[in-house]
């Protein structure tokens with residue numbers, strides 16, 4: 001249980017983090033601040049894991065197994081428009097996804113666990129660069145699970161639109177896997193009146209735009225869900241010039257890694273065909289950061305469910321998975337685990353995730369902390 005003074009401390013921490021947001025891979029002061037707060041709680045921390053990642057370990061009695069609890073740390077390139085007294089002090093950077101709240105929740109879970117008796121260990125994982133680059137993968141490459149062996153991992157994300165403090169646990173897929181691409185069509189370019197002398201990158205882009213709409217409709221099993229979206233399409237500088245290039249970027253989403261790889265193949269083929277039809281060359285690359293889907297394993301989902309019930313938290317009805325992504329999927333690719341949605345309260349037009357009027361709801365720090373702490377306790381109790 002968290003006392004009133006614990007909660008005051010945690011709310012102050014949350015507001016401090018909210019005032020000092022940092023972009024992916026730039027979380028230097030956030031990392032130092034978290035390590036200081038952990039020290040204040042008497043929990044030793046290791047910093048610099050996969051960039052600015054921090055891992056702190058709570059030692060129970062005996063040599064039981066270990067479990068991991070994870071929070072993400074980074075903010076977004078958004079100009080905050082909440083008008084809050086603790087609004088961002090860093091120009092054009094904002095905690096608009098609530099990762100300030102997730103870090104605070106993990107510190108709250110640490111407080112609860114510190115006062116609990118358990119066998120084994122709990123590793124608190126503060127992960128950088130969730131929004132971009134793939135901090136989970138960076139931490140894994142830096143030996144996260146070798147340096148801190150663990151058997152299971154648990155995490156959560158606040159969810160605007162769900163009643164505050166309500167917990168939703170998905171059976172299977174929670175969030176989509178994502179893959180992003182950068183595509184450039186090239187040609188010699190030339191006079192708009194002499195199209196026979198050059199390929200046309202804009203036309204190739206047009207072919208690609210329409211062709212790609214068929215990738216899901218005609219090549220993915222209709223019982224599966226997937227999305228292909230072109231987010232940018234730039235090319236040309238004047239009405240009478242065929243340009244030398246056209247640039248497109250986009251994203252692929254699916255709930256199975258195999259489907260994501262299949263869509264990458266379709267994008268490649270359609271880009272080739274589009275370039276061919278318009279007499280162009282092309283250069284296609286996929287972000288090295290293919291983020292796997294977040295898929296709960298049944299036993300760990302049950303652990304979280306039992307933990308929520310045991311701690312007297314409110315469980316909501318099952319809901320559809322989200323096409324959004326979270327690189328927690330990288331951890332779940334290696335270890336069994338589960339990831340919960342935690343209601344952030346009512347959602348209006350401009351206060352959803354990644355919006356300039358979003359704010360994490362301090363009232364859900366306590367239920368979030370209880371959920372994570374009790375998930376670890378239930379997991380370790382089942383050893």
Ligand SMILES: [Zn+2]
Pocket residue numbers: 097131353354
């Ligand atoms: Zn986000």
Ligand SMILES: [Zn+2]
Pocket residue numbers: 072097098099130157
């Ligand atoms: Zn997020």
